Amino acid sequence: MTAALISWGKGRRAAAAIGAVSLGLITLSACEKPTPLATVTAGSTTVTSEVTPGCDGEGKVLDKKTIESCLSKKGGKTITVSPGEKVRIGVEPEVAKSGWIVIGGGPVMREPSKETYRSFDAEALFAMQNPQTGQTSYTKEVTLQIAELGGDAGGPKAMWHFTLKQKD
Structure with missing residues (x-):
């Protein structure tokens, strides 16, 4: 039972990391270089x-x-x-x-x-x-x-x- 909990915790962290990286890439791709003022x-x-x-x-x-x-x-x-x-x-x-x-x-x-x-x-x-x-x-x-x-x-x-x- 303990092994299953440890495995689930690592999976959650990995999923969270992948989600954060994906969100970051989407955000960066939507950015345009601002024009000078x-x-x-x-x-x-x-x-x-x-x-x-x-x-x-x-x-x-x-x-x-x-x-x-x-x-x-x-x-x-x-x-x-x-x-x-x-x-x-x-x-x-x-x-x-x-x-x-x-x-x-x-x-x-x-x-x-x-x-x-x-x-x-x-x-x-x-x-x-x-x-x-x-x-x-x-x-x-x-x-x-x-x-x-x-x-x-x-x-x-x-x-x-x-x-x-x-x-x-």
Whole structure:
């Protein structure tokens, strides 16, 4: 009778171990690598977003059709910016390592950045330059696009979209 109890105990432990390993493998297979985050802060308000759906090349440069589609997208998370405020933009270290650039209403960044954080005057983000006349006007709302650049190819690998609204 004792031998039967010992055997049953070992079987239970083995079954529990197999069950735990199986559950762990199922859990791991359901996990996806999270997309990097971008963060925009104005005053005391911060919004964070994953890559815009359809604008993630998963480490590879986006094709021309996808880039055009992503550049025409509007929206994303919204943040209100007061006149004269600084707008701070942050990206994760892996994005900074690749290099990134901000695209707004006008030319926001002349050169790609390898830093995880940059700060901009709100006026620069709301400025719209007319390509025909060269005159600058200001808009009340702009879609801010952050693009992770792809190494030697230089094109974007991923893009984030945020809507900036100017506070009255």
